[in-house]
Amino acid sequence: MDKRLYQAWESCVKCGICRSVCPVFKEEKSEPFVARGHITLLSEFIKGNIDFREETAKDYLYKCLLCTTCVESCPNNSETDTIVEIARHEVIKRHGLPTYKKVMSKLLKNRKLMDFAFKSATTFSPFFAREIDSPRKGINLKISLSGIEKNRTLPPLSKKTFLDKYGSNKNKAKIAIFPGCLINYTYTEIGDAFIDIVNKLKIDFTVPKKQLCCGAPIYFAGNFEDTRYLAEKNIELFLSLDVEKIVILEPTCTSMIKIDYPKLFMYFEDRKWEEKARKVAEKIIDPISYLYNFTSTKERLKKLNIKTTYHDPCHLKRALKVKNEPRLFLKATTNYTEMKEADRCCGNGGTFSIDYRDVSLKIASRKVKNIVDSKAEYLVTTCSACLMQLTDILHLENKDNVKTVHLLEILNEALEA
Ligand code: SF4
Ligand code: SF4
Known part of the structure; x- marks a missing residue:
């Protein structure tokens, strides 16, 4: 048995505390869908x-958001998320990848192919999607596609990707920027906001053209081999850069890298690559911590007359331990109210929100109640996937x-030129 799995299994004292915090258990009320049940099974x-x-046994393997709320609350620090990831990998090792996952890995490993797929989808989107009337631009599919339901609000595909706009071969700068796939292909305006901010702050940056997806979607699905390919390519690229920090705009990608x-x-017991990965990790940072701790942003903000509340993305708060900086920025720029259970998972969880839409919506609905009770006009977050989920449910x-x-859009608005 994998050593870490054995440790997690041994460290679980079956106290059941995880049952009181797990968002999935709250809806499903069944032992196989909570940390303790996962560990045993x-x-x-x-x-x-x-x-x-x-x-x-799809449910036992995939009905977990990997939100790590259980890990944070566990008195013995049992790494349930690791158990689930390793179990998913074991299934793939024993039984191979289903066809749609093979296609997904091929796309993620080849930027040109991925660009082609997204650009084709953008061209043909009027045939399969319609714009909806909501404050944030969104689309609905005309027919359910690949498990995505018609009534789900999605971000429109960008006409020009973030990498097309800003990508370069420049390898020396103060910071390098890695947008993540959602910002690259859909929420490009969030990436634009960060570029505006660093331009106002006169920070020299590069957006390395050759960056690939961080691999999070296939890693969390247990496909460690293809993730390894992506990790090695990105690590080699990052090591070739002469920069002080590598700012990764999505918290999931930041925590992944x-x-x-x-x-x-x-896991692969490869010390050489582990060391390279650790060397890169020293420079990796999310944009909010970077702006708060390494720039003059906080001294140059004006107050906006808006009421806000904040949702903590799981990867930013629990994996990267960034909790205060977003709130300090919001208190400095807006009339901020803390909502109840601000750090409770929004229920997105990557493909979880496609595979288990009913559970995902129930989890999100609880979040909506807390948002509405806060009486805020603006729900602010720092993750595009949470933004997508919360825009949909609202x-x-x-x-x-x-x-x-x-939050980057708020900061851009509030930052004096
Ligand atoms: S995983 Fe942790 S919190 Fe859950 S039952 Fe085991 S020891 Fe208790
Ligand atoms: S990671 Fe989240 S969804 Fe999965 S068992 Fe733990 S608390 Fe529940």
């Missing part, structure tokens, strides 16, 4: 006492009077 699977394929890349090479529940916005 998946350990038996990895020991070979039970077997299942992805299709036959800073925390999960070294973990991945530990629209579905006819709460379009609450606008969704990324």
